[in-house]
Amino acid sequence: MRHTLPIAPQFYVTAPQACPYLDKRRERKLFTALQGEHANTLNNTLSKQGFRRSQNVLYRPSCADCSACLSARIRVADFKPNRSQRKCLKRNHMLEREATSPWATEEQYELFRRYLDPRHSDGGMADMDIFEFAAxxxxxxxxxxxxxYWDRSGDSPALIATSLTDVLDDGLSMVYSFYDPDWSRNSLGSYIILDHVRIAQEAGLPYVYLGYWVPGSPKMGYKAGFGALEIFRGGVWQNLSDTEDYDADTHPLSVDPIAEQVARINLPDTRAPKE
Incomplete structure (x- = not known):
């Protein structure tokens, strides 16, 4: 008879640094390592509680006086594209999707650099070299x-967009996406999300996790344009209602102490049943 212990990861908090979404804010993250034989189980469980993956780390915003970042996901069964999104799908009909194992290529890195340079030249990834990209x-x-996503309509195939995506037990989690800035008129960021909804529908998965929606942030505001959107707030998933009901105000009591946050995290129990 063999028993295993419940997963009991250690949680840490990053030092405050400039917020990438809201001016004059400071961000910090609550995080834990993602490793070992139960990594998939932990990723599934914490993703449902507002955590995101970055390589072998799971993290969630835990700022001292701001709780603006809200994890968002699309409820696939109830999603219906609006008029603008239907046009987006039609505009990008020539793109061919290829899903592969997580292996970095030179074409991906070249596209990544083209995406970053005009849009995020001062961001945390601006100096990422090909080895860091591969990691x-x-x-x-x-x-x-x-x-x-490839365009093969011309003389030579061209990689137009790429998404690193995790496959959870209840959906797809879009870890990071980038695309050709010359195709900006095609709304590729929205198209990638719309296509992931299609992938989830084909696979019978109920959700597409989009990362964080941040009220007041121009970078993240587009996510509120997707129907059947849920946000993780107050420890539960709830329908996103009128966006005017959410704001990015700060308050010294808006975030609970770290110890209380960790105590409320539900962790998976991997103990084998008794025989």
Missing amino acids: MIEETPVKSRVVE
Whole structure:
């Protein structure tokens, strides 16, 4: 008879640094390592509680006086594209999807650099070299896929967009996406999300996790444009109602102490049943 212990990861908090979403804010993250034989189980469980994956780390915003970042996911069964999104799908009909194992390529890195330079030249990834890029793609202890979008309508195939995506037990988690800035008129960021909804529908998965929606942030505001959207707030998933009901105000009591946050995290129990 063999028993295993419940998963009991250690949680840490990063030092405060400039917020990438809201001016004059400071961010910090609550995080834990993602490793070992139960990595998939831990990723599944914490993703349902607002955590996100970055390589072998799971993290969630835990800022001292701000709780603006809200994890968002699309409820696939109830999603219906609006008029603008239907046009987006039609506009990108020529793109061909290829889903592969998480393996970095030179084409991906060249596209990544073209995406970053005009849009995020002062961001945390601005200085990422090809080896760091490969680590972002390949260092995954969970079930992940690289979803590529190719334009083969011309004389030579061209990689137009890429998404690093985790496959959870209840959906797809879009870890990071990037695309050709010359195709900006095609709304590729929205198209990738719409296509992931289609992938989830085909696979019978109920959710597509989009990362964080941040009220007041121009970078993240587009996510509120997707129907059947849920946000993780107050420890539960709830329908996103009128966006005007959410704000990015700060308050010194808006975030609970770290110890209380950790105490409320539900962790998976991997103990084998008694025989």
